Amino acid sequence: MSVTRRGVLAAGGALLAAPQVAPLLAQTARWPERPVEITVGFVAGGATDLDARLFARLLEPRIGGTVVVLNRAGAGGEVALGAVARARPDGHSLATTNMPGFLTIPIERQAQYKLEDFTGIANLVIDPCAVTVHEQSPYRSLQQLIDAAKARPEAITFASPGVGTDDHLEMVLIQEATGARFTHVVFQGDPQLRTAILGRQVDAMGLNVGPVTATPDNLRMLAQAGAERSRFRPDVPTLRELGIPVEMASERGLVAPAGTPPAIVAKLREAAADIARDPEFVRVLESRFTFPSFEDGDAWFRRLAATRTRYQELWQKTPWSQR
Known part of the structure; x- marks a missing residue:
């Protein structure tokens, strides 16, 4: 059998990579090793908290582990997002997001996180202001x-x-x-x-x-402030109907720290897509007069990057921290 220089180099590269890859693969196979935490940036009992608790309950059987919700209120959600941005990216620390605050907080001040600190799992809900x-x-x-x-x-x-x-x-x-x-x-x-x-x-x-x-x-x-009247409140006019060209809504999703193993991210995204179709998830959201609005993590984060640019332009025109 002949041995080439290319073969030697390839074998050497594999040997060097193996110590790094093997623990990661093993970790992914064992996940979750402990309870998965979903950190919410607002107090218990609010809409974001209720959404997170519903999602957590439906996530448990889909990943074969315990999921708990933690409330870390403060700074419009920044405290919670900052904590998860700094967490070990092993799939056990997740955070809820609220748009537009998820994007606007790092624009208006030196925040504890930025969009690039996270991997998107999915957007799940939209609720007009x-x-x-x-x-x-x-x-x-x-x-x-x-x-x-x-x-x-x-x-x-x-x-x-x-x-x-x-x-x-x-x-x-x-x-x-x-x-x-x-x-x-x-x-x-x-x-x-x-x-x-x-x-x-x-x-x-x-x-x-x-x-x-x-x-x-x-x-x-x-x-x-929806694009059109909510079917839950058809009696209430939109801002646009009243001559005010404003649309605004809360979009609520789920993120993991950047660097979370791709296999774990894929499993979480698959579970989120399945939950979004779950009749119980849809029924409970609609019983709270909220619209399910699923968007896969990659597509969601591409849209967020474009939206961030528009909010940066708005900040230059109207610095909202002063209003």
Whole structure:
């Protein structure tokens, strides 16, 4: 048998690679070795938390392991995303994402993460924003609320779950389009927002159609920011119908740290696609007046990269942290 220089080099390369590849393959075969954690950047009981707990329960039988949800609220989701970005990329640490905050936070400040720190598993849900007041509020239409904010700049309060979130950007864009000026008040999640509006601590809030519709008592939704009227709230006009050229929604997905083994990513993506088709997943989401919206990780992240460019342009025009 003849031995060539090319053969020697190939064999040597294989020997050098083997110590690196073998542990990775073994690790993938054993996964999950411990509970998989899904970290949520908001308090328990909000829409993102509820979505994550539903997904976690349906994920367990599909990967043959335990899945737990951890809540690490703070900075509009940055605390949780930063922690997962720094986590060991072994498939045991995942995070929920909320658009647009997932992209806008690193634009507006020196954040604990960037898009490239993650691998996309899938986008799963879309829920249009809404503008809501207390049922006994003097503002019976969005125009009345805007007129008050124009007549008394910064006297009317508008609550959201954080700077750069979809609900905050909805307010920013409404201000930009109308000339109104609200005072922005930040809370840590849906339950606190609801408590603030029901307690008449704030005049209005940005909160998605789903959670407002799920528990509508003592609330009046003035407008919603979808591309068209939600089938769950056909009685509520869109901002575009009211002459305000704004569309905004919460998109909620799942990511893993960059560098997570491709075989584990593939298994998670396969499971996510299967869950998105699961009748129980669809039924529960729709029972909360939320739209399932599955998008595979690669296609999703390509779209996010393009969307980030548009938000960077918006930031140059309208720095939302100042609004």
